[in-house]
Amino acid sequence: MGEKLRCVHKRYRGMYVNVLAFEVAQVGREGPQPGHKWHYLLAVRPAPVLDFEMVYGPTTDEADYFTREAAEQAAIHYGTRAIDAYLGQG
Numbered sequence: 001m002g003e004k005l006r007c008v009h010k011r012y013r014g015m016y017v018n019v020l021a022f023e024v025a026q027v028g029r030e031g032p033q034p035g036h037k038w039h040y041l042l043a044v045r046p047a048p049v050l051d052f053e054m055v056y057g058p059t060t061d062e063a064d065y066f067t068r069e070a071a072e073q074a075a076i077h078y079g080t081r082a083i084d085a086y087l088g089q090g
Contacts, residue, residue: 007020023036039071044079
């Protein structure tokens with residue numbers, strides 16, 4: 001723990017997926033864990049900026065991420081699917 005926060009931006013179909021991954025404290029978990037668990041905040045916006053209206057991972061994403069990169073990759077995947085759905089509605 002103790003790594004600095006960073007925001008990752010991915011341009012996709014004229015919009016941006018903005019991702020902020022962070023470590024989750026594993027207080028009260030039983031049994032040995034392979035490492036710290038990571039989660040993410042996700043925003044889809046027309047610009048690559050961090051804002052305060054990010055979503056805490058989709059409710060369907062119940063996967064465990066044990067690296068920052070894995071959490072970021074999952075968030076980018078969900079963000080690009082959200083853009084596809086949004087643009088499909090237009």
